Amino acid sequence: MEDTAPLPALHHDPAPEIAALALRYKRANGPLIAVMNRLGGSIEAQVALLPAGLQDQIEGLTxxxxxxxYRVAGAGRLAPRLGPRAAPALAALTGxxxxxxxxxxxxxxxxxxxxxxxxxIRGAATAEGFDPDHDITRLECLRVFGAASPLSVDEGVNTSFLGARLTLTGPALQRVIAAVAPRLAAALGQKLAAQAVPVLGAVAGATLNAAYLGYYREMAQIRFALLRLAQTHGNGPVLAxxxxxxxxxxVTRA
Incomplete structure (x- = not known):
C-alpha cells in the first residue's frame, strides 16, 4: 500500500472575523458616551465633587x-441564565x-x-466554547475588567491576554486583581458620582449600570472570540x- 500524504487541516480565513471584532471594539464606547451626554453635565466635574479619599475607598471595595x-464564580453555573435583555434590566434595577x-x-x-x-462575562466565555469554571478561564474573566474604562480616553487595545498564560496560584490571582482593580474602580467612581444625589441618582444608576454591563460584556465577547481564534491560528498572527x-x-500629506 502506498503511503499518502496527510490532508492539510482546513482552517477558515480569520481576517473577516477579526475585522468585525475590531469594528465592534471601536464602537464599544459609543452608546455609553451618548447616555452620558443625555444625562448632561461633566463627569470629570462630578468626580471632583466626591469626598476626599473616597476613590481609595472605592478601589478597596472593588x-x-x-x-x-471570583470565589463564588464557580457557583455561576447554578444561577439562572440571563438573556441579552434580562441582564441589563437586572443591572438597571440594581443601579x-x-x-x-x-x-x-x-x-x-x-x-x-x-x-x-x-x-x-462568564456567559461570553461559554458562548465561545470555554469552560467558565476552568481556573484559567475564571482568571481571564477577571482580566476583562482591565479593558479601558467606558468613560476614559482610549489607551489602545489591551492585548496582554494573548501573551503567556498564568498558572492559577494565590499570588497570580492577586496580581490580576491588583492590575484590574484601579481601572474598574475609576469607572465605578464615575458611576458613583452620577449616583451621589439621592433619588435622582437612581435614574443615573439604572442607566449607567445597564450601559456598563453592556460595555464589559462586549469586551468579553471580543476577548474570548480572539482567544478562540488564537488557539487555531496562533497568538502572533491574530494579535498582529x-x-x-x-x-x-x-493622516498623510499630499
Missing part, C-alpha cells in the same frame, strides 16, 4: 468585590436601588454590580491582525 465574585439613597446605598450596591457583570485593524488611521 478589590474585595472582585475577590468575592436604581443603589442610587436611591445617594453615596451610602451606591457604595453598598457595588459588589452586586460587579458580580452581575462577572456573571455576564487585530492591532492593525484597530490602529488609528494615519
Amino acid at each position: 478589590r474585595i468585590a472582585l475577590e468575592q465574585s 436604581a436601588a443603589g442610587g436611591l439613597g445617594g453615596l451610602p446605598t451606591a457604595l453598598a450596591e457595588l459588589p452586586f454590580t460587579i458580580t452581575l457583570i462577572l456573571h455576564s 491582525a487585530f492591532q492593525a485593524a484597530t490602529a488609528p488611521a494615519r
Whole structure:
C-alpha cells in the first residue's frame, strides 16, 4: 500500500472575523458616551465633587468585590441564565436601588454590580466554547475588567491576554486583581458620582449600570472570540491582525 500524504487541516480565513471584532471594539464606547451626554453635565466635574479619599475607598471595595465574585464564580453555573435583555434590566434595577439613597446605598450596591457583570462575562466565555469554571478561564474573566474604562480616553487595545498564560496560584490571582482593580474602580467612581444625589441618582444608576454591563460584556465577547481564534491560528498572527485593524488611521500629506 502506498503511503499518502496527510490532508492539510482546513482552517477558515480569520481576517473577516477579526475585522468585525475590531469594528465592534471601536464602537464599544459609543452608546455609553451618548447616555452620558443625555444625562448632561461633566463627569470629570462630578468626580471632583466626591469626598476626599473616597476613590481609595472605592478601589478597596472593588478589590474585595472582585475577590468575592471570583470565589463564588464557580457557583455561576447554578444561577439562572440571563438573556441579552434580562441582564441589563437586572443591572438597571440594581443601579436604581443603589442610587436611591445617594453615596451610602451606591457604595453598598457595588459588589452586586460587579458580580452581575462577572456573571455576564462568564456567559461570553461559554458562548465561545470555554469552560467558565476552568481556573484559567475564571482568571481571564477577571482580566476583562482591565479593558479601558467606558468613560476614559482610549489607551489602545489591551492585548496582554494573548501573551503567556498564568498558572492559577494565590499570588497570580492577586496580581490580576491588583492590575484590574484601579481601572474598574475609576469607572465605578464615575458611576458613583452620577449616583451621589439621592433619588435622582437612581435614574443615573439604572442607566449607567445597564450601559456598563453592556460595555464589559462586549469586551468579553471580543476577548474570548480572539482567544478562540488564537488557539487555531496562533497568538502572533491574530494579535498582529487585530492591532492593525484597530490602529488609528494615519493622516498623510499630499
